[in-house]
Amino acid sequence: MRLPPLVVTDEDRVVLEGVTRSRTAAARDVQRAWIVLLAAQGWSNREIGVRVGLHYNQVAVWRGRYRDEGMAGLVDTGRPGRPPVYGADDVILLVKTATETPPAPASRWTMEALARRLNEAGVTISASQVWRICQGLDLKPWQYESWMTSHDPDFWVKAADVCGLYVDPPVNAVVWSVDEKTGMRARSRVNPTRPAQPAAGSRPGRRARREFEYRRHGTAVLYAGLNVHDGQVAAWVTDSTRADNFIAFLTDLVETTPNGLELHCIVDNLSAHGTKAVQEFLDDNPHVFLHRTPTHASWLNQVELFFSILQRRLLRYGEFDSVDDLATKVIAFINDYNKRATPFRWTYDGRPLQAA
Incomplete structure (x- = not known):
């Protein structure tokens, strides 16, 4: 059964149309704006899903959230799950440790070595969690960049x-x-x-070998x-x-x-x-x-x-x-x-x- 057109206020319509024309808006925000605008025109969830590239069940979710909550319903809510275990002090200690010289005889830090050092300092943490935190901070203590300095006085x-x-x-x-x-x-x-080979039938292309x-x-x-x-x-x-x-x-x-x-x-x-x-x-x-x-x-x-x-x-x-x-x-x-x-x-x- 086709649902009745979604009721959209004039103020919301102006905002949503502006989002669809924006070159800087996030793709998910543009997608949700189109869902509401098309639903207001009487499109079905399946038709909207084909238009915006989303499953019709997910279209129904955003359609219902706007109907019940208005523009606030189009904003992502916090994700459920376990709260962060490591506080700001723990992260600061990890950064401080990773940016120091590793203990002899090693010449660079590894995730395992960083985890051991933090465990010794009273922070229970695994090597995999150290890696996740470093990834989030774009901190790569295992990498080096080289440069050459000229000491020529002239x-x-x-x-x-x-x-x-x-x-x-x-x-x-x-x-x-x-x-x-x-x-x-x-x-x-x-x-x-x-030499390289193009794709042919079910056979994929192949780079030169x-x-x-x-x-x-x-x-x-x-x-x-x-x-x-x-x-x-x-x-x-x-x-x-x-x-x-x-x-x-x-x-x-x-x-x-x-x-x-x-x-x-x-x-x-x-x-x-x-x-x-x-x-x-x-x-x-x-x-x-x-x-x-x-x-x-x-x-x-x-x-x-x-x-x-x-x-x-x-x-x-x-x-x-x-x-x-x-x-x-x-x-x-x-x-x-x-x-x-x-x-x-x-x-x-x-x-x-x-x-x-």
């Missing part, structure tokens, strides 16, 4: 120099961001990698220079980061630089960049200048952005039968990359960040 001077080359380069100059990507591994899988076991064929070093103002990459693959390889790469950059232009190269603090042979090369080429990043600040060198692209798109999942195969595919990737290369957008200007 950090800001060097950072400003490098950023100046990015945002305001010298007139009649070419700026290259130069670095080496070491430890590129040539390895191939023992068994062929299986590859066997864990692989064969090692050696490693290689990539010397790369990124022209920071047109995005082009110059590179070649060799076997080490020796100073003579670095000089040979600089020589290649010199040969590609038009006459009359200065060559400014941003490099890191690798020992091979500061040898006597490198200094002699700079003395013989007075139009070549090296700009060193601060220590532990490789993120200032834009070529690292290209190395990240190379790693994600080729090296991480690539298979190489030999070092020569690795070198060939790396250079092929760079040649293809240069067809669409654009400069990276650099926003950091080398000045210390100001507190808000």
Whole structure:
């Protein structure tokens, strides 16, 4: 039997219609508003359930709660069940303990260790309950984040120099961001990698699969220079980061630089960049200048952005039968990359960040 239309006051109708149009209201509140409004139009519980995606029995519950309690009936009531066993003092003690150094010889807290420590302090609690409380507080004492602090006394001077080359380069100059990507591994899988498969009939789709076991064929070093103002990459693959390889790469950059232009190269603090042979090369080429990043600040060198692209798109999942195969595919990737290369957008200007 179809129920009579639900009686809704004009004031409530305005509020409920506003909820259905809101972009920030909770989904459950929008759903309940629609239930009341549609019930007021004479819709049956089954029709409303199909419209709002709820079982008709649950529609009847909210319909009845509005009929009996008005707008207050659309608000969730407290859930029945056992009251919390652990008070604020217990939670504070857990947080205090979890943020302290764990007892020797352990180097990090576990849920079991935290539970034992609180039990010793007179709080009877299990490891699983410790985990629930930590989850609720988004407290993860078993995790660590790492960072690298530069103690270079000239950090800001060097950072400003490098950023100046990015945002305001010298007139009649070419700026290259130069670095080496070491430890590129040539390895191939023992068994062929299986490609991804789409769903077919009752069979679900399947992601690409590859066997864990692989064969090692050696490693290689990539010397790369990124022209920071047109995005082009110059590179070649060799076997080490020796100073003579670095000089040979600089020589290649010199040969590609038009006459009359200065060559400014941003490099890191690798020992091979500061040898006597490198200094002699700079003395013989007075139009070549090296700009060193601060220590532990490789993120200032834009070529690292290209190395990240190379790693994600080729090296991480690539298979190489030999070092020569690795070198060939790396250079092929760079040649293809240069067809669409654009400069990276650099926003950091080398000045210390100001507190808000």
